[in-house]
Amino acid sequence: MSGHERPSRLNRALLAATGLLLLACAGFALGTRFAVLDVLPPDGHLLPGDPAPPTWVWYATAACGVVLGLLALRWLVAQVIREPKAHQWRFDTDTGRTGLAASTATAPLLAETETYPGVLAARGTLAGTRANPALALVITTEQDAEPGAIRHALAARGVPRLRRALDLEDLPTTVEFRFTGEAGPRLGVPTADPTAQRGGG
Known part of the structure; x- marks a missing residue:
């Protein structure tokens, strides 16, 4: 423990x-x-x-x-774990309207988050509307993981990338960390693009 x-x-x-x-x-x-x-x-x-x-x-x-x-x-x-209710996002294009499941939209971000040092698992919920979106992340980490470094990587790389993919001006994000008794090696999170800061959690 x-x-x-x-x-x-x-x-x-x-x-x-x-x-x-x-x-x-x-x-x-x-x-x-x-x-x-x-x-x-x-x-x-x-x-x-x-x-x-x-x-x-x-x-x-x-x-x-x-x-x-x-x-x-x-x-x-x-x-009770309060997570925003997910739904299907709809995008208007020249050929009509396209639907995108929120779980599909967040899958690349969650997969990237699980590659950060110290992260064992990640799950998230994308909710709200395009005018008022909300992203909630729950990250399970090793005992000696560095939440600050993980949050920085999310704010600098992961969340901005998702924001640009969804064509959102801003994406308010909450992050909940859950620690386990498992310890792992101390490694640094990959350096992020310092210019992509908008929309971090």
């Missing part, structure tokens, strides 16, 4: 432990309420003492529960 993966795995482990603890507490409360568990009397007080807690305590408890539920839901949504 690489150092880049430890925080996310620890985060998931803590969240999983918290979820199991809350489920155990809820199960205990329901089991006690319906007399499935004989640990506490179902009609016993939750807190010591005879007087019931003030009404605001119940409202505060309910509010905290709602906030925790919303935070947990937000975290679940964040786990």
